[in-house]
Amino acid sequence: MEPIYMDNNATTRVAPEVREEMLPYFSELYGNPSSMHTFGGQVGRKIEEARARLAGLLGARPEEIIFTSCGTESDSTAIWAALHSNPDKRHIITTKVEHPAVKNLAEYLAGNGYRVTFVPVDGQGNLDLDYLFDHLSNDTAIVSVMWANNETGVIFPVEEIAERVTAQGAVFHTDAVQAVGKVPINLAENQINMLSLSGHKLHAPKGVGALYVRRGTKFAPFLMGGHQEKGRRAGTENVASIIGLGKAAELSAANMVEENQRVKNLRDKLEKELLARIPKAMVNGNPDKRLPNTTSIAFEYVEGEAILLLMDEFKICASSGSACTSGSLEPSHVLRAMGVPFTAAHGSIRFSLSVYNTEKEVDFVIEKLPPIIERLRQLSPFWVQALKEAGACQR
Numbered sequence: 483m484e485p486i487y488m489d490n491n492a493t494t495r496v497a498p499e500v501r502e503e504m505l506p507y508f509s510e511l512y513g514n515p516s517s518m519h520t521f522g523g524q525v526g527r528k529i530e531e532a533r534a535r536l537a538g539l540l541g542a543r544p545e546e547i548i549f550t551s552c553g554t555e556s557d558s559t560a561i562w563a564a565l566h567s568n569p570d571k572r573h574i575i576t577t578k579v580e581h582p583a584v585k586n587l588a589e590y591l592a593g594n595g596y597r598v599t600f601v602p603v604d605g606q607g608n609l610d611l612d613y614l615f616d617h618l619s620n621d622t623a624i625v626s627v628m629w630a631n632n633e634t635g636v637i638f639p640v641e642e643i644a645e646r647v648t649a650q651g652a653v654f655h656t657d658a659v660q661a662v663g664k665v666p667i668n669l670a671e672n673q674i675n676m677l678s679l680s681g682h683k684l685h686a687p688k689g690v691g692a693l694y695v696r697r698g699t700k701f702a703p704f705l706m707g708g709h710q711e712k713g714r715r716a717g718t719e720n721v722a723s724i725i726g727l728g729k730a731a732e733l734s735a736a737n738m739v740e741e742n743q744r745v746k747n748l749r750d751k752l753e754k755e756l757l758a759r760i761p762k763a764m765v766n767g768n769p770d771k772r773l774p775n776t777t778s779i780a781f782e783y784v785e786g787e788a789i790l791l792l793m794d795e796f797k798i799c800a801s802s803g804s805a806c807t808s809g810s811l812e813p814s815h816v817l818r819a820m821g822v823p824f825t826a827a828h829g830s831i832r833f834s835l836s837v838y839n840t841e842k843e844v845d846f847v848i849e850k851l852p853p854i855i856e857r858l859r860q861l862s863p864f865w866v867q868a869l870k871e872a873g874a875c876q877r
């Protein structure tokens with residue numbers, strides 16, 4: 483039996499069309515794109531095709547796309563480039579709910595000579611824009627705000643933020659790893675300076691990402707060496723994966739509207755039915771400003787890890803908090819920043835769907851999860867206590 487995979491914010495299946503497109507570059511077409519001979523040159527041309535396809539999805543110019551090894555490298559490169567090319571400015575603004583790729587770097591910089599402002603969110607995960615704009619100053623080198631949160635799916639108004647930030651003379655970067663392919667993006671119509679994305683969140687393989695750098699934005703390379711990527715990212719290209727990312731971008735651009743509506747319908751059904759069947763369950767995050775594929779649901783008074791374990795017996799794959807925090811007992815920094823109560827944060831499960839999910843799978847989860855939660859709650863001292871305090875039995 484195939485797993486019921488609802489953990490697509492952690493990683494996605496490589497699309498069959500993407501794999502097909504990549505295969506020749508593992509076998510007969512193994513040339514180095516930097517070589518002078520025709521054999522290598524044809525590989526170089528295919529990389530330029532991938533660049534154009536990705537630019538097409540983003541509304542960017544091909545020369546504004548730099549291929550990297552992952553979303554994390556793109557984030558690090560963007561922040562490094564802004565700090566390095568504006569050495570007099572010592573202030574950074576980011577949010578309390580960034581992915582570790584930005585959060586941990588920002589915390590490192592805060593301990594190493596930079597002033598860092600972490601913008602808070604409200605109970606629904608919405609960013610406090612006044613707080614952000616109040617802290618913006620002539621000393622701010624870069625503002626980095628994710629387009630969509632990986633845990634809750636909440637979308638931030640990055641285009642509006644970019645306008646204010648760039649008017650102030652600071653660089654605006656967005657980690658759009660979760661947004662690309664799920665929300666329409668048109669960089670020709672906004673002021674965003676830099677944007678990060680990752681192949682494996684988009685049905686391309688792991689180990690490839692990209693950084694968009696708007697023409698005219700000051701830039702400094704993170705990896706120095708050869709002249710690949712016009713000297714902006716040294717190292718021989720991950721040819722097959724770049725070609726895969728280009729194909730994934732093309733597929734996404736062609737099917738974005740219909741596919742996202744289909745995924746959203748499945749997500750909405752899953753969420754609605756689980757909330758109807760399971761008492762003391764609630765959605766984390768603004769339900770109206772969310773990615774179409776994501777729902778984070780708090781099941782109060784149970785342990786998320788225990789839910790995952792019991793779902794695993796039915797091959798249902800989801801996530802508690804983010805993949806990077808699971809394995810530790812700390813509740814996720816995102817849910818903590820939102821002020822989600824301890825007893826709910828611990829029992830929060832993220833389901834993230836993709837175009838490969840079916841209604842049959844959603845129905846299966848709707849059938850299997852309620853008895854799992856009930857069984858765990860019967861074992862949970864918190865739940866027993868809560869029922870006693872309410873002075874009533876739920877059933």
Ligand SMILES: *Cc1c(COP(=O)(O)O)cnc(C)c1O
Nearest residue numbers: 552553554581583632659660680
């Ligand atoms: C997955 C993810 C990343 C990291 O991307 P990698 O390619 O795994 O390095 C960064 N930001 C967000 C929002 C993500 O979801």
